[in-house]
Amino acid sequence: MRHILIIATLLGATGALAETPRDFLARFEKEAGASASVARGASFFTARQGGEWSCASCHTERPTQPGRHAKTDKAIQPLAPAANGERFTNVAKVDKWFRRNCNDTLNRLCSAQEKADVMAWLLSLK
Amino acid sequence: MNRYLTLPVLLAVLTSLSLPARADRYSVPKHAAFEEECGSCHLAYPPQMLDAHSWLHVMNGLAHHFGTDASLDDKRRVAITDFLAQNAGGRKTGVTADAAGRPLLRITETARFVKKHREVSAATFKRASIKSPANCAACHRQAAAGDYSEHSINIPK
Numbered sequence: 668m669r670h671i672l673i674i675a676t677l678l679g680a681t682g683a684l685a686e687t688p689r690d691f692l693a694r695f696e697k698e699a700g701a702s703a704s705v706a707r708g709a710s711f712f713t714a715r716q717g718g719e720w721s722c723a724s725c726h727t728e729r730p731t732q733p734g735r736h737a738k739t740d741k742a743i744q745p746l747a748p749a750a751n752g753e754r755f756t757n758v759a760k761v762d763k764w765f766r767r768n769c770n771d772t773l774n775r776l777c778s779a780q781e782k783a784d785v786m787a788w789l790l791s792l793k
Numbered sequence: 794m795n796r797y798l799t800l801p802v803l804l805a806v807l808t809s810l811s812l813p814a815r816a817d818r819y820s821v822p823k824h825a826a827f828e829e830e831c832g833s834c835h836l837a838y839p840p841q842m843l844d845a846h847s848w849l850h851v852m853n854g855l856a857h858h859f860g861t862d863a864s865l866d867d868k869r870r871v872a873i874t875d876f877l878a879q880n881a882g883g884r885k886t887g888v889t890a891d892a893a894g895r896p897l898l899r900i901t902e903t904a905r906f907v908k909k910h911r912e913v914s915a916a917t918f919k920r921a922s923i924k925s926p927a928n929c930a931a932c933h934r935q936a937a938a939g940d941y942s943e944h945s946i947n948i949p950k
Contacts, residue, residue, distance in 0.1 A: 738860070739835040740924045740931070759866070770862035 688748040688755035692786040698779035708788030711781055718772045722785070731792050747792040755786070817909075819939035824876045826869050834863065836929050838900055839939055844882035847889045847896040849874065854898070901926045913948075922949035 696703055712722040712730075723730075724737040730746040745751040755761055769777040777785075819839035831837045840848070852874040856864045865873070882889070886905055889897045900906055910926070918926045929936040935945040 736834050738925065740928050741833075741835050763864075763866070767862040767864060770856075 686756055686758055686761075688786065688790055691755050691761055692783060692790060695779050695783035695786055699783050701780060701783075703780075703783035703787035705784075705787045705791045708784035708786070712785055712788060716773045718774055720772050722768065722772060724772075729792070730789065747789050749790075749793050755789075817941040817943070819941065821937075821939040822876075822880050824873070827873050827876050830863075830865060830869060830873060834861070835927060836936055838929070840877045840880035841883045841886055842900045842906075843877075843897070843903065844886060844889045845878040847898060848877040848881050850896045851898050852877065859899075899927075917948065920949065 692703060712726075713728045715721045720737055725743055726734045726746045731750040733745055734743040735741065736743060744753075746754055748754050765777055765782055769775065769781075819841050821837075821839055827840075828837050843851070851858075852870060855870065856862055886903065889903045891897055891902075897903055906926075917923065923931040929941070932946050932948045933941050934947055935942075
């Protein structure tokens with residue numbers, strides 16, 4: 668009985684970690700209660716939103732390419748899932764980086780709609 | 794006879810010359826969370842470069858970390874803080890506080906950093922290829938391995 672519980676827990680844990688980028692798009696659309704817009708995501712990502720930086724300041728306007736941290740110059744691996752299979756596969760990481768980077772670029776957290784739009788645009792890049 | 798003495802003497806001289814350089818090597822202790830979290834945005838600076846008091850203040854202010862939000866979940870923040878405190882400071886670094894005793898948060902403001910970089914102009918640090926004195930690896934090409942020795946310096950134009 669104990670073994671079955673352990674196996675079930677392990678399976679549950681792996682299941683929770685193995686997210687795909689499309690899972691995040693679906694989650695943000697559900698939270699927003701509306702479908703995402705690729706065009707809105709593109710302009711949101713590339714234009715400054717009140718802060719000193721836009722998303723593109725570090726991730727570039729074409730995030731299938733590697734970027735550089737705007738302040739420290741540290742190399743940043745491509746953000747678009749088509750170019751980097753590790754992106755948007757872990758809930759904790761995705762939530763952490765949206766929290767930090769939205770605060771840095773907007774001085775507030777992003778709405779679910781904004782996150783859905785960005786996800787849709789990133790997924791559209793080949 | 795002289796010919797047999799030359800080589801050992803030469804080696805001894807070379808070894809003694811390389812000693813000061815060895816003093817600028819830091820052992821970089823392995824810690825997965827530290828490397829991942831701190832190393833995402835900048836070089837994971839050797840914990841020895843600040844004293845424990847400074848690290849505690851850095852880690853208590855991550856939501857406003859030199860102009861960016863570097864906040865962590867509590868579990869990771871505590872684990873990384875403990876790691877930094879355990880490996881902090883040392884004889885070379887000494888106390889990293891200002892004249893009023895407040896803990897310094899920037900490695901670049903510590904007495905050791907200032908002394909070691911006194912020949913590097915502010916204009917050099919601002920070059921597009923360097924950007925900031927916090928960008929160790931721009932000049933210290935082996936910085937990621939903890940090697941800050943003179944031999945490994947290559948200041949880009």
